[in-house]
Amino acid sequence: MTGGKPYDNVPGTVIFDAEMSRRGYHLNQFCMSLLKAVNRERFRANERAYLDEWAMSEEQKQAVLARDYNKMIALGGNIYFLAKIFATDGKSFQYAAALMTGMSQEDYANMMLNGGRSAENNRYKGEQSDG
Structure with missing residues (x-):
């Protein structure tokens, strides 16, 4: 891009x-x-x-x-x-999403069931904390 x-x-x-x-x-x-x-x-x-x-x-x-x-x-x-x-x-969307995040399917499912990925380090580059 x-x-x-x-x-x-x-x-x-x-x-x-x-x-x-x-x-x-x-x-x-x-x-x-x-x-x-x-x-x-x-x-x-x-x-x-x-x-x-x-x-x-x-x-x-x-x-x-x-x-x-x-x-x-x-x-x-x-x-x-x-x-x-x-x-x-023959794979599920959950399988592919876990693969794309580098997680096991179980860990990915648990993350999503617990509210999803943390916003930490996923903000605009200028808003990220240094530590």
Whole structure:
């Protein structure tokens, strides 16, 4: 993303804005193709061949193959479109969210049941405490 946006100052946050939408257009279209059973089967049968049918960057294709959802988001993927990938893999949204946060699924679920992630170190960069 280019600098100068008011939300660029939030650490660890990728905002799906118009620029990211353009960047991830083909990645997100690939994800939407997985709504059809025939496409899910084709993808499962040969992931690389199916991905090569889409005008995604090589970096986007590698992120899909690695199931690196954080990277896909950084490359313009929208989490609601990316959900089609983990659903195709038989995984839950909770599983993917835990994976993206580096937590176990149980720890992630407990965190969310206890009010979610702390705001500490998740504020604007200029508002963070030093200690």
